[in-house]
Amino acid sequence: MDCLFCSIIKGEIPSTKVYEDESVYAFKDINPMAPVHVLIIPKVHLSSINDVTVENSAVIAHIYEVAAKLAKELGIDESGYRVVSNCGADAGQTVFHLHFHLLGGKKLNVEMC
Ligand code: 5GP
Numbered sequence: 001m002d003c004l005f006c007s008i009i010k011g012e013i014p015s016t017k018v019y020e021d022e023s024v025y026a027f028k029d030i031n032p033m034a035p036v037h038v039l040i041i042p043k044v045h046l047s048s049i050n051d052v053t054v055e056n057s058a059v060i061a062h063i064y065e066v067a068a069k070l071a072k073e074l075g076i077d078e079s080g081y082r083v084v085s086n087c088g089a090d091a092g093q094t095v096f097h098l099h100f101h102l103l104g105g106k107k108l109n110v111e112m113c
Pocket residue numbers: 004015016027028029030031032039085086092093094095096
């Protein structure tokens with residue numbers, strides 16, 4: 001299977017790593033929309049939130065733990081931040097390996113849709 005983010009996890013495509021453990025990888029977005037824009041992804045290939053089940057959902061809770069830890073490390077835990085996952089065409093998902101955008105470091109647009 002050809003997947004951009006699986007290739008990034010394997011190191012076949014370079015990325016600026018921010019965090020890694022046995023189940024999660026986090027790296028800087030190539031086209032940052034905010035001063036802090038990190039992508040947090042599960043190492044297991046899930047295409048989107050649509051693939052989350054009771055069998056694999058533990059990694060999602062872990063991703064939120066990592067988001068909180070990185071927000072603190074990157075100095076945006078007090079100022080505020082957003083964690084977003086786009087699912088499917090209407091949400092504008094462009095990479096079909098589940099990922100969570102961690103965005104902060106400026107006053108974010110308040111519009112949710
Ligand atoms: P989506 O639109 O699917 O929610 O988000 C995909 C994100 O992946 C975009 O913010 C885009 O800038 C980022 N992205 C796409 N290709 C690459 C890449 O090769 N490297 C990195 N670091 N980010 C990428």
